[in-house]
Amino acid sequence: MTTTAEPRRQRRDAAENRAGILAAARRALAADPHASIDEIARAAGLSRRALYGHFDDRGALVRELVRSGAQRFNAVAARIDETDARLALARLAAELWREAAHVRLAAALALDEAHLEETAAALAPLRRTVAAIVRSGQEAETLRADITAPALARLIEETARMVVTRADPSSAVGGIAVRAVLSMAGLSWQDVDALMRAHPALLSTSASEREEPRS
Incomplete structure (x- = not known):
């Protein structure tokens, strides 16, 4: 038992140290995408x-x-399964906003020319989701159709990334992300207001708050 327990403890300690390094790196790189390995090590309290x-x-x-x-x-x-493309985009923007600290880091890394390719590859499922939502919305004539689906999907991605990298994720302005994405998708500000009033849970912060009221 002793010989088995020791390797397990070492693996657990190594995993905890690795997690600590990653957490420190997230903080350092969120503040400065070009933080050096020395700065990251200091943030982690390591050499x-x-x-x-x-x-x-x-x-x-x-x-x-x-x-x-x-x-x-x-x-x-x-998790996005709404059939209405407008609501699907709104929920996607709202949920990503709740991951604001992580989104900000990924966006900052994506701006680094050295990591553009790997970031795009890692986020391929998310990008496919955006593209599918846009296509369905154009087919249903609920999203703008004056731009091709691939181009509109890319514009929506860039709009969302700009918002989350420029706004303070700790502030209570998550609606900005939703409004920006839906406006780029072709909705008027009046239509956006109506959608958000109909679905107030979009901007809630807890799971219980996000539950839609039952009719």
């Missing part, structure tokens, strides 16, 4: 050598952050 015991280099660390962040974003996209 550079100790950090290299878990990651080969800064690139490996960033790739892991992109991968883990993308999993959260893709999980959000997988």
